[in-house]
Amino acid sequence: MQLIIEHLSKRYPNGVHALNDVSLTIPNGMYGLLGQNGAGKSTLMRTLATLQDADSGTVMLDDLNVLTQKDDVRRVLGYLPQEFGVYPKVSATDLLDHLAILKGITNGRERSELVKALLNRVNLYDHRKKAVSSYSGGMKQRFGIAQALIGNPKLIIVDEPTAGLDPGERNRFYNLLSEIGENVIVILSTHIVQDVMELCNNMAIIHKGRVLYSGSPQASVDKLKGKIWEKSIPKTELATYQQNYTVISNKLVAGKPLVHVFSETDPGEGFQTAQPDLEDVFFSTIEHSNTVAA
Known part of the structure; x- marks a missing residue:
């Protein structure tokens, strides 16, 4: 069927x-x-x-x-x-x-x-x-x-x-x-x-x-390995990070935004590599589509 x-x-x-x-x-x-x-x-x-x-x-x-x-x-x-x-x-x-x-x-x-x-x-x-x-x-x-x-x-x-x-x-x-x-x-x-x-x-x-x-779903997650980076930042700096990086998502952890960015290489600035999940796939796919459309 x-x-x-x-x-x-x-x-x-x-x-x-x-x-x-x-x-x-x-x-x-x-x-x-x-x-x-x-x-x-x-x-x-x-x-x-x-x-x-x-x-x-x-x-x-x-x-x-x-x-x-x-x-x-x-x-x-x-x-x-x-x-x-x-x-x-x-x-x-x-x-x-x-x-x-x-x-x-x-x-x-x-x-x-x-x-x-x-x-x-x-x-x-x-x-x-x-x-x-x-x-x-x-x-x-x-x-x-x-x-x-x-x-x-x-x-x-x-x-x-x-x-x-x-x-x-x-x-x-x-x-x-x-x-x-x-x-x-x-x-x-x-x-x-x-x-x-x-x-x-x-x-x-x-x-x-x-x-x-x-x-x-698992194949889409595997493709993002080594390309998702995370960092906890002050709320006041969120807009700056969104301007300077491809921020695909952010959520509050212990009162501070934990941002996930997409990058083929280490973005530096204290970012740590993150284990990607389907949420990262979802947001990065939509972000890429919006960027291409713009």
């Missing part, structure tokens, strides 16, 4: 070029789509989920044309949007049963067994009689995965799934996604680099509607 996206573009009426000649090949397994808010991730996700049209380009899920065979695609699609509504007083069992009917599962016994199996899989069976609206954020996300799994989908799309989850729920969600991603295509759209590093064998970085990188 492969999802092949070629030269996909989308411009909104307000002039925003949300997708600009996007081409990606996405295999079975967990695939991370990493980008800042407004980068074009959600536009791409909605297009792949058959919820909006592209201006140009093609998307093929094996032999299915995602842009023209929408009904066929929906039969093999599971989708967990960033935010999804639920009926206020409907239990998890009843809501999943209703959604299974909408997905075409009309046999009552088959549907009942499916609902039970899905609730067990996402560890919500003991809470099956509770209204989904009363669930915690993590429980709602697990319910969202349960509904996305109805019909044994070949393609699952999850948009910003761990935003707002506490560490325990986030880890449970990680484990669940990893298990699901063993046999189908799971596209994880997020701005949280840790999600991609921990879950995905392949990834893409998207910025201002363009794909800036696609490949292995």
Whole structure:
């Protein structure tokens, strides 16, 4: 199973070029789509989920044309949007049963067994009689995965799934996604680099509607070895460092900015070499793109 996206573009009426000649090949397994808010991730996700049209380009899920065979695609699609509504007083069992009917599962016994199996899989069976609206954020996300799994989908799309989850729920969600991603295509759209590093064998970085990188997260980190340098500086000197160096990120550590700069050689001035991570890849890739565009 492969999802092949070629030269996909989308411009909104307000002039925003949300997708600009996007081409990606996405295999079975967990695939991370990493980008800042407004980068074009959600536009791409909605297009792949058959919820909006592209201006140009093609998307093929094996032999299915995602842009023209929408009904066929929906039969093999599971989708967990960033935010999804639920009926206020409907239990998890009843809501999943209703959604299974909408997905075409009309046999009552088959549907009942499916609902039970899905609730067990996402560890919500003991809470099956509770209204989904009363669930915690993590429980709602697990319910969202349960509904996305109805019909044994070949393609699952999850948009910003761990935003707002506490560490325990986030880890449970990680484990669940990893298990699901063993046999189908799971596209994880997020701005949280840790999600991609921990879950995905392949990834893409998207910025201002363009794909800036696609490949292995670890390979992208390896390319930065010996090129990331860090230094703790006074707050008053941050602007000066940003003018004189390629500062890709800074964060407060013990009340002082710890800056990371990109440099092919030792920048001197007390900088120490830093072990790069996916966050450095993300920020350095975007910084390079902004510099080239300027």
